[in-house]
Amino acid sequence: MAGRPLPSWREGAARSTILGWLDRATGPGPGHVPLVDRVAVFDNDGTLWTERPTYTQALFIADRLRAAAAVDAGLAADPVLQALLTGGLGAAMAHGLDALAGLVLKAQAGMTADAFLADARSWFTTSRHPSGRPYPATVYQPMLELLDLLRSHDFRSFIVTGGGVEFVRAVSWPLYGIPPADVIGTAVQLRLERHDGRAELVREAAFDGPPNEGAPKAVNIHRHIGQRPVIAVGNSDGDREMLEYVATGEPPGLCLLLEHDDPEREDVYGSRSVTTDPDGEPVGTVARRSGWTVISMRSDWTQVFPAAPS
């Protein structure tokens, strides 16, 4: 950590809040956080990597479904797959993300967990994002710096994604320096198959619990981590409960919300996601009302994406 910390962050409220909080957390005075409690949680889509023009995992799923349809006439006959083949990903997603997810679950049922990881890793390193960038260059450079800074202060950072946990685990270590065990996400059911003393885990065509968005994020954080984190970073309504859970700590944790307000370098869109809160209050409003720290992509970051593939 030689040089100025958070080099891609402009001087301003967001950067100084983070640095001041970390100073207190790692110093001996009030606000000190013991080593075992140094736990941070990060949303992934739209928080650590871009979700524009669409979710990275949807692009992976589309590629794999096109390949599967070429060899499986039954699958190819599905109307959602027909929409994908003839109208592209946008047309397929008009049927809902659930329909697409259900199709790929069916196509990948019976695959071993190890084979899935290898396949996702290979896709991620050899494909190109619609922007033309390689995928490792679609992460946010300032967030990589925040992860590094937290690591250097003995924080353990977990990814808490609405996306597939297996998909994100396939790349979390080379991409973020986060081991697979520190990724929490939407999961697929697995069964153990044993033959002749060999034991393999195989994917089923069903989800293992509800999507990891909204209240399930807070519940799954506790199921997985077993303690309340002291830092939460998100960008959408699906992150609200996770942020509230961290804000309810004693003392309240550090809550950061990334605002996508940068038409030049990324996109401008509100903080409303497909998962909406029953009381209908957007997380951006909640953040401002609650005194959470809002990060403006446009104002707070001098650089959005890594200069070269990381």
Next chain:
Amino acid sequence: MAGRPLPSWREGAARSTILGWLDRATGPGPGHVPLVDRVAVFDNDGTLWTERPTYTQALFIADRLRAAAAVDAGLAADPVLQALLTGGLGAAMAHGLDALAGLVLKAQAGMTADAFLADARSWFTTSRHPSGRPYPATVYQPMLELLDLLRSHDFRSFIVTGGGVEFVRAVSWPLYGIPPADVIGTAVQLRLERHDGRAELVREAAFDGPPNEGAPKAVNIHRHIGQRPVIAVGNSDGDREMLEYVATGEPPGLCLLLEHDDPEREDVYGSRSVTTDPDGEPVGTVARRSGWTVISMRSDWTQVFPAAPS
């Protein structure tokens, strides 16, 4: 790690197998294990701490049920609780561990996750084991040394327990140096309660999935860790699938089975647990047939329990 590694382990096949394996894993030649793959899994009851005369968690549950019965006449009327109050823990456990677990789930429903952790921690540090020892002195000293040795070789060790994940997490850090996030176990359902912007996790009176024994151990290892461990340590039939899963790695992982064969210092009992394998082969037989490393408590350990409360 100054001095002789594994100081409470006698010279012998078990100790030299472990040390030789670690030398290869951390050396540059064949058998090298990259940093991100240095993952070990340990059963808890009978592997890291004693399960004699009975499960530690059963003793905790009995204490808490006695207290709850004193203030809840409805609970006190339950026949299992009557058995506990009049005949002691043995009489209550004759109704099955499930009945006892169901009762305590009911008694603790509505408790926050944080309050449960604090309560379990307090019990563990202030109560006495039937042997008269404080609970921190009921762990196996040689296993603490193995955990230390693995840590010094950049391995991350997870506990994979059939016991309650919350109960073991309450003490895993002070006891083993294992953070709560690295404990996998039988879990209780939680719900998120939100009032006035505060978010708390509350216990439900239901389990979250099947007991973490047998095949679920392998499945839950992957759900939680996301990769196949390279070391597994267990002692009972409930650990068989976890050991087989690690043995199926490429190259096969290091599989260790602790044999309770020490009548002087602990107890003598077979490796059969309540969870029995459909084909009925005891894990001790599987271990010998498969070439796993069997640890004899009597022959391989110079010391079983810490000399003083750790």
